[in-house]
Amino acid sequence: MRxxxxxxxxxxxxxxxxxxGTILAALPLTLVLGYALVNGFSSLNWDFFTKGPKPPGELGGGMAPAIVGTLIITGTGLLIATPFGIAAGILLAEYPENKLNPTLRLLSDTLNGMPAVLKGLLAYVLVVKAQGSFSGLSGAVAMAFIMVPIIAKTTESVLKLVPWNIREAGLALGLPRWRVILSLVLPAARAGVVTGLLLATARAAGEAAPLIFTAFGNSLLTYNLLQPMDTLPLRLYAYAISPYEDWHRQAWAAAVVLLGLIVLTSLLARWVTRGR
Known part of the structure; x- marks a missing residue:
């Protein structure tokens, strides 16, 4: 009994x-999120979402160019990263005997562990210098460098979870290996692959450092990827270090909007994988 x-x-x-221990680990994050909501939510209004920035020292204005630029650059980066990330994940999971795999895994791990600012410098060398100017396209390339290793790792992991009897059934029907992967294995792992895409998007959407060397920022609304383009992280950083109180208020509001985008993306990822 004792x-x-x-x-x-x-x-x-x-x-x-x-x-x-869980409470202590979650407490700093809760305090940061709560402080951002308290300071930023009250600053959200219609002008914030529909108007551009005002000149320094003037009150009002909004972040419409930054919001549109964030969606365009992040979406374009996802379009660039998706085929490379999924292809790398397929090669690592479905062709373990391939001689390129050790090098590919090393490059993926190195890119994943590389600071985001270095990815921005890489995009600067590859795109900005070649193009001769800053642009939204170079920012999208920097975002793609952030997304590719995440997509590759997630795709590799979920493909390994697909039962081997699915592959054996396809091969027994006389289908080539590549057709089995595209027609049977990938559809079976669709939910996990989509989750990897959404998580990579959420991870890249909040980065500001790579965009300083690439997208650079633009106070005017533009849809042209070949021109400098503003984003929420860039505008938040610029306003946060400014001496103007109204810009500080808008920086907190930008943090709330950016946080909301990331939370919505994460919830969408959970919804996609629910029951699967």
Whole structure:
């Protein structure tokens, strides 16, 4: 009886320690999110979403160019990264004997661990210098460098979860290996692949450092990817370091909008994988 009581006491103590550790780990994030919501939510209005920035020192204005630029650059980066990331994941998962895999895995891990600012410098060398000017396209390339290793790793992981009997059934029907992968394996792992795409998008959408060297920023609304383009992280950074109180207020509002976009993307990823 004493032994049972001692085990029960230890179990309760360990549970209390785990709960306390979870609370301590979540407390800083909760405080940051709460502070951003308190300071930024009250600054959201119709002008914020429909108008461009005002000149320095003038009150009002909004971040319509930054919101549109964020959607365009992130979406274009996803379009660039998706075929490369999925192809790399397929090669790593479905062709483990390929001689390129060790090099590909090393490059993927290196790119994933590389600071975001270095990815921006890489896009600067490859696109900005070749083009001769900053542009939204170079920002999209920088976003793609962030997304590719995430998509590749997620695709590899979910493809390995697909039962091998699905592949064997396709091969038994006389289908070539590539057709089995495209017609049977990938559709079976569709939910996981889509989740990887959404998570990569959420990861890249909040980056500002790579865009300083690429998209550069633009106070005017533009849809041309070959011109400098504004984004929410860039505008947030510029306003946060400014001496104007109204810009600080709008920076908090931009943080709330950016946080909302990331949360919505994460919730969409959870919805896609629900029940699968």
């Amino acid at each position: 032994s049972l009581q001692a085990r029960y006491t230890r179990d309760r103590l360990i549970l209390i320690v785990v709960i306390a």
